Amino acid sequence: MLTVTAVMWQVMAATVYYAALVAMMRLAGKRLAGQTTTFDLLVLISLSVVLQQIALFKGVGNALVFVVTVFGAHVLTARACRRFPQFKRLVRGQPRPLVIDGRVFHAVLEEEGLTYEDLLAGCRKVGEPDPTRVSLATLEETGQISVVVAATSRN
Numbered sequence: 001m002l003t004v005t006a007v008m009w010q011v012m013a014a015t016v017y018y019a020a021l022v023a024m025m026r027l028a029g030k031r032l033a034g035q036t037t038t039f040d041l042l043v044l045i046s047l048s049v050v051l052q053q054i055a056l057f058k059g060v061g062n063a064l065v066f067v068v069t070v071f072g073a074h075v076l077t078a079r080a081c082r083r084f085p086q087f088k089r090l091v092r093g094q095p096r097p098l099v100i101d102g103r104v105f106h107a108v109l110e111e112e113g114l115t116y117e118d119l120l121a122g123c124r125k126v127g128e129p130d131p132t133r134v135s136l137a138t139l140e141e142t143g144q145i146s147v148v149v150a151a152t153s154r155n
Contacts, residue, residue: 030113
């Protein structure tokens with residue numbers, strides 16, 4: 001049987017766990033969210049498991065409190081992101097232009113942990129293999145690269 005004190009400790013530990021996961025994702029950059037390699041995924045899962053082992057106290061009751069708390073923290077974070085743009089930028093980041101009018105911003109690619117080949121792959125998804133013919137390529141907050149091709153460049 002869980003005591004109120006035990007539940008409160010588990011709630012605090014689960015909340016810290018969730019905050020640590022959000023911080024890790026933010027520090028890892030948008031690339032991890034949108035351009036995940038097998039290695040990136042293994043590292044993220046390994047770190048999550050280690051944190052979970054620290055944050056989850058023994059017992060089925062604690063596991064239930066942990067799951068409900070993490071889920072609740074996620075729902076509250078999503079709602080706060082919708083309501084407060086500054087909080088959303090803090091948690092999720094903001095879109096960054098990679099190409100504007102054919103000019104590739106190599107410094108932004110480097111800052112975001114992307115390679116030129118990653119940019120080329122994003123361009124190829126819309127059928128334009130040459131970034132110099134792209135009007136706008138943006139690394140979205142989700143980690144995906146969106147590309148707008150000028151109508152004249154397709155001729």
